Amino acid sequence: xxxxxxxxxxxxxxxxxxxxxxxxxxxxxxxxxxxxxxxxxxxxxxxxxxxxxxxxxxxxxxxxxxxxxxxxxxxxxxxxxxxxxxxxxxxxxxxxxxxxxxxxxxxxxxxxxxxxxxxxxxxxxxxxxxxxxxxxxxxxxxxxxxxxxxxxxxxxxxxxxxxxxxxxxxxxxxxxxxxxxxxxxxxxxxxxxxxxxxxxxxxxxxxxxxxxxxxxxxxxxxxxxxxxxxxxxxxxxxx
Amino acid sequence: xxxxxxxxxxxxxxxxxxxxxxxxxxxxxxxxxxxxxxxxxxxxxxxxxxxxxxxxxxxxxxxxxxxxxxxxxxxxxxxxxxxxxxxxxxxxxxxxxxxxxxxxxxxxxxxxxxxxxxxxxxxxxxxxxxxxxxxxxxxxxxxxxxxxxxxxxxxxxxxxxxxxxxxxxxxxxxxxxxxxxxxxxxxxxxxxxxxxxxxxxxxxxxxxxxxxxxxxxxxxxxxxxxxxxxxxxxxxxxxxxxxxxxxxxxxxxxxxxxxxxxxxxxxxxxxxxxxxxxxxxxx
Amino acid sequence: xxxxxxxxxxxxxxxxxxxxxxxxxxxxxxxxxxxxxxxxxxxxxxxxxxxxxxxxxxxxxxxxxxxxxxxxxxxxxxxxxxxxxxxxxxxxxxxxxxxxxxxxxxxxxxxxxxxxxxxxxxxxxxxxxxxxxxxxxxxxxxxxxxxxxxxxxxxxxxxxxxxxxxxxxxxxxxxxxxxxxxxxxxxxxxxxxxxxxxxxxxxxxxxxxxxxxxxxxxxxxxxxxxxxxxxxxxxxxxxxxxxxxxxxxxxxxxxxxxxxxxxxxxxxxxxxxxxxxxxxxxxxxxxxxxxxxxxxxxxxxxxxxxxxxxxxxxxxxxxx
Numbered sequence: 001x002x003x004x005x006x007x008x009x010x011x012x013x014x015x016x017x018x019x020x021x022x023x024x025x026x027x028x029x030x031x032x033x034x035x036x037x038x039x040x041x042x043x044x045x046x047x048x049x050x051x052x053x054x055x056x057x058x059x060x061x062x063x064x065x066x067x068x069x070x071x072x073x074x075x076x077x078x079x080x081x082x083x084x085x086x087x088x089x090x091x092x093x094x095x096x097x098x099x100x101x102x103x104x105x106x107x108x109x110x111x112x113x114x115x116x117x118x119x120x121x122x123x124x125x126x127x128x129x130x131x132x133x134x135x136x137x138x139x140x141x142x143x144x145x146x147x148x149x150x151x152x153x154x155x156x157x158x159x160x161x162x163x164x165x166x167x168x169x170x171x172x173x174x175x176x177x178x179x180x181x182x183x184x185x186x187x188x189x190x191x192x193x194x195x196x197x198x199x200x201x202x203x204x205x206x207x208x209x210x211x212x213x214x215x216x217x218x219x220x221x222x223x224x225x226x227x228x229x230x231x232x233x234x235x236x237x238x239x
Numbered sequence: 240x241x242x243x244x245x246x247x248x249x250x251x252x253x254x255x256x257x258x259x260x261x262x263x264x265x266x267x268x269x270x271x272x273x274x275x276x277x278x279x280x281x282x283x284x285x286x287x288x289x290x291x292x293x294x295x296x297x298x299x300x301x302x303x304x305x306x307x308x309x310x311x312x313x314x315x316x317x318x319x320x321x322x323x324x325x326x327x328x329x330x331x332x333x334x335x336x337x338x339x340x341x342x343x344x345x346x347x348x349x350x351x352x353x354x355x356x357x358x359x360x361x362x363x364x365x366x367x368x369x370x371x372x373x374x375x376x377x378x379x380x381x382x383x384x385x386x387x388x389x390x391x392x393x394x395x396x397x398x399x400x401x402x403x404x405x406x407x408x409x410x411x412x413x414x415x416x417x418x419x420x421x422x423x424x425x426x427x428x429x430x431x432x433x434x435x436x437x438x439x440x441x442x443x444x445x446x447x448x449x450x451x452x453x454x455x456x457x458x459x460x461x462x463x464x465x466x467x468x469x470x471x472x473x474x475x476x477x478x479x480x481x482x483x484x485x486x487x488x489x490x491x492x493x494x495x496x497x498x499x500x501x502x503x504x505x506x507x508x509x510x511x512x513x514x515x516x517x518x519x520x521x522x
Numbered sequence: 523x524x525x526x527x528x529x530x531x532x533x534x535x536x537x538x539x540x541x542x543x544x545x546x547x548x549x550x551x552x553x554x555x556x557x558x559x560x561x562x563x564x565x566x567x568x569x570x571x572x573x574x575x576x577x578x579x580x581x582x583x584x585x586x587x588x589x590x591x592x593x594x595x596x597x598x599x600x601x602x603x604x605x606x607x608x609x610x611x612x613x614x615x616x617x618x619x620x621x622x623x624x625x626x627x628x629x630x631x632x633x634x635x636x637x638x639x640x641x642x643x644x645x646x647x648x649x650x651x652x653x654x655x656x657x658x659x660x661x662x663x664x665x666x667x668x669x670x671x672x673x674x675x676x677x678x679x680x681x682x683x684x685x686x687x688x689x690x691x692x693x694x695x696x697x698x699x700x701x702x703x704x705x706x707x708x709x710x711x712x713x714x715x716x717x718x719x720x721x722x723x724x725x726x727x728x729x730x731x732x733x734x735x736x737x738x739x740x741x742x743x744x745x746x747x748x749x750x751x752x753x754x755x756x757x758x759x760x761x762x763x764x765x766x767x768x769x770x771x772x773x774x775x776x777x778x779x780x781x782x783x784x785x786x787x788x789x790x791x792x793x794x795x796x797x798x799x800x801x802x803x804x805x806x807x808x809x810x811x812x813x814x815x816x817x818x819x820x821x822x823x824x825x826x827x828x829x830x831x832x833x834x835x836x837x838x839x840x841x842x
Contacts, residue, residue, distance in 0.1 A: 010634060013623075014625060023431075030447060047457045047458055055449070055450035056450050080621045081619065081622075082622050084615065084620050087588065088586065090607045090639065093607065158435040158438050162442055163329065166325060230607075232588065233589045234589055
């Protein structure tokens with residue numbers, strides 16, 4: 001049993017064991033249902049694709065699943081103390097972070113990129129499906145590394161993540177146009193637009209910038225997470 | 240050798256008056272209220288709630304200021320409440336899991352029920368506390384706006400009268416928002432034990448339906464159909480209800496009475512489901 | 523349940539694993555949890571004793587490299603423990619408060635830990651560790667279904683599967699029934715005798731008295747005393763020692779003893795005498811001649827309050 005294999009297995013079982021994965025199902029199913037309804041209605045997709053794909057898919061399904069998985073994969077263990085089991089072994093902290101990151105990205109991709117692909121195919125074509133899946137993957141990498149780093153650094157990562165998603169990506173983007181350069185949602189949309197090359201999904205950023213920004217964010221967030229985990233201090237209580 | 244003695248301190252055989260169910264209910268209610276605002280705990284518990292309250296108040300102050308300089312208010316109080324819905328949902332996403340998921344996860348619920356408190360009491364006290372908290376968070380700034388408008392009006396008594404009417408409508412709509420958003424949030428959070436997922440669930444429940452309204456407006460072009468579809472997204476439905484009851488925009492609401500019925504039904508259903516949930520949750 | 527066997531000491535194990543704590547303080551905001559502690563833990567079993575809130579758990583976390591000292595440093599065999607995952611090859615930690623992966627069975631948990639330690643035969647090591655803590659029959663059930671005592675034992679097994687030279691335990695006997703407690707005490711004693719360094723914290727005096735060779739007493743974040751508890755007692759010369767004497771003629775003996783300089787008080791307490799003295803050594807030397815001179819035969823000379831309990835209370839009360 002390799003170290004990485006053991007870590008990965010523990011992480012996956014912790015995330016998805018015993019029906020917990022069912023919690024991840026409603027959102028993707030809703031997305032596919034919405035796409036199906038739109039298709040069945042026979043109305044031209046250009047009038048509703050943006051709502052289903054962008055507003056439900058990229059704005060709700062992707063970030064929320066990435067948040068649940070990204071903060072849960074390490075954060076919940078730090079919170080209830082079970083991470084100590086792994087931390088008191090000589091496994092390098094970098095290995096711990098990268099393994100959990102890989103699991104988180106894998107699970108989130110399966111729960112978002114796949115449904116997005118299906119939705120894209122339903123709405124229009126395989127090309128759209130592929131574009132959406134790639135965009136969702138880029139978004140997954142960005143969100144997951146960000147939320148995982150957040151879960152190491154802060155005690156309430158979920159609230160900060162929700163604040164970022166709802167206020168920064170949701171509200172501020174409509175008010176201050178400069179904010180979109182720092183909005184992961186826009187990264188995902190931009191990449192989708194480029195790959196699918198369709199008017200059904202329009203990004204406002206250059207896809208090259210989006211990919212580069214995601215790479216920078218992923219590296220920075222992962223580095224931060226590894227460093228902070230190496231210097232992890234258990235939450236304080238006298239006793 | 241000395242013999243041992245167990246002293247009778249008396250409290251196990253207390254036969255005097257005890258506080259009953261009502262007291263327990265009221266105490267939990269006030270405790271819920273305090274938890275929602277992070278009172279009685281450290282700084283970190285207060286940050287999130289008070290930041291959101293601060294933002295809402297700030298917006299109210301800004302609107303009042305603008306309104307005092309022009310003769311027309313920028314938006315009616317009910318519309319202000321509608322626009323603050325996103326922040327309200329965020330606040331509920333932070334607060335609702337603390338009120339419901341935390342007690343379930345740590346199995347503290349059993350401790351509550353060992354007192355003269357019934358399961359229904361617990362659920363209703365939590366709900367009442369949360370609803371009151373949201374009401375205060377919305378009605379407070381509304382009242383602030385009223386004060387600002389009344390003081391700065393240049394139309395004398397009629398101006399104050401208008402502002403008062405607007406204030407009453409704002410307060411009423413704050414109550415409606417508090418009831419609808421609060422009951423839905425608590426129900427969603429009560430179903431999930433882990434606080435992180437509960438918070439996500441609260442947000443998801445409100446955000447997921449919204450695009451449908453935009454799509455319906457696009458596709459059908461009919462106001463009536465859009466209103467019916469808005470029942471999937473409580474925030475949108477409340478916004479239409481506001482326009483129907485209090486005016487303030489050019490929309491002609493077709494199905495006003497249905498929206499009102501919907502709101503009442505949602506509140507009743509969520510409350511009932513919350514009680515049922517707590518009847519079945521293991522302590 | 524037959525007694526589990528002790529694993530062989532590795533041939534290259536260090537002769538003496540020493541945990542050095544140097545001037546360590548840790549505060550959380552306004553609260554000083556650990557206040558300028560310097561101590562040296564050697565091989566054998568050491569008890570970390572103190573009331574709740576004394577900072578024992580904090581100190582153990584500091585020693586295990588899971589908490590950064592606000593000041594000072596901690597060394598394990600001359601290597602710093604902070605930011606140094608390599609030390610975990612020789613260190614195991616069990617903290618009562620922290621949970622573990624409930625969805626794994628004990629066997630899976632211990633085996634996974636063994637694999638993470640890169641042991642060459644994780645399955646065999648896990649079986650040995652599980653046998654050591656006596657979990658054999660329940661090892662394949664999920665940890666979440668265990669009682670508290672069993673969960674503790676599972677965690678102890680995971681902490682010693684890699685044969686660490688140092689084992690840190692925080693209130694390990696919490697939640698154990700008397701039989702489990704005895705078994706664990708025996709295990710710790712055997713590990714101490716085999717040359718391991720075992721440090722466990724407790725606020726229960728009998729546990730510490732029975733198992734450890736030396737104690738460290740923490741009160742309100744400070745180190746109040748270290749060493750053998752009887753020796754500590756003797757150092758506290760300010761508080762009078764008490765002896766219970768039984769003799770052939772208590773009153774005559776009492777009169778004779780009152781003439782001794784080292785004696786501060788004599789009390790007739792049937793069936794014997796209670797004597798208070800300020801100077802343990804001087805009294806011990808002066809007693810036999812005084813008794814002989816008075817023509818009294820001594821039947822019993824017992825120090826009355828050498829138990830850890832009295833040491834402890836004395837330290838807590840701050841020498842009142």
